[in-house]
Amino acid sequence: MESHVFIRLAELLVTKYGLHPTREMRAEEALAIFLWICAHNQSNRTLQTRFKHSGETISRKFNEVLTSLVMFSRDIIRPADYNFKEVPRKIRDDYKFWPHFRGCIGAMDDTHVRAVVTPKEDEIPYICIRGYATQNVMAICDFDMLFTFVEARWEGSAHDSRILTETLAKLKGKNIFSYPPEGKFYLVDADEEFDKCDADPNYMPNVEDEDDSDEHGDEDDSDEHGDAADDVNMSIFRNSIATSLMNMRRS
Known part of the structure; x- marks a missing residue:
């Protein structure tokens, strides 16, 4: 991260998102601790040695920065234009994509992020197919490589289609999930139930929606x-x- 971006981010977290500096630690140092842990997968003990603070202080400041960033995410993880009027330059200026993907507004996929679950007996639902605990995170990314939606609360054993189905049901009527306008679509995996959502923003996937030939003749x-x-x-x-x-x- 460039220095001016780091300084600007620290200022935003302090002025708008509730991160408070103290006599013992400035906001910039707290943010540096958070980024160092996340970017380099460092332990609390390593951070104690590097930043000369107790383990309790490192843990507390990490959680304070995390809380501020969660609030920040609500303002930044969203589409630049909810109507998607402009065709992304990545599509418009590349003959490989144009005109085949002129209605594409982004890509949706799920990824597994390693998780530590306590107590140990609660870990079983989080065990993924590879045999360790994860969270299954669904995300949408636009063609500027910016996240426009993230759903990050699911256990590693949850199927991608279930995450999509229940997310759509939970967010129905809320201006959080960006339903594709008419003629627009997301690129998704073959197992995602999103084909009907492309054309009908009110469609909700339903596994019990089957034809009954006896009833209808x-x-x-x-x-x-x-x-x-x-x-x-x-x-x-x-x-x-x-x-x-x-x-x-x-x-």
């Missing part, structure tokens, strides 16, 4: 099934293009 619904198949094929085709482009860039 033998009506000819071949057109509806054809449309659904086209939607699935288009989603598969969209993901295939994205995978090919990413492989091309890596090579």
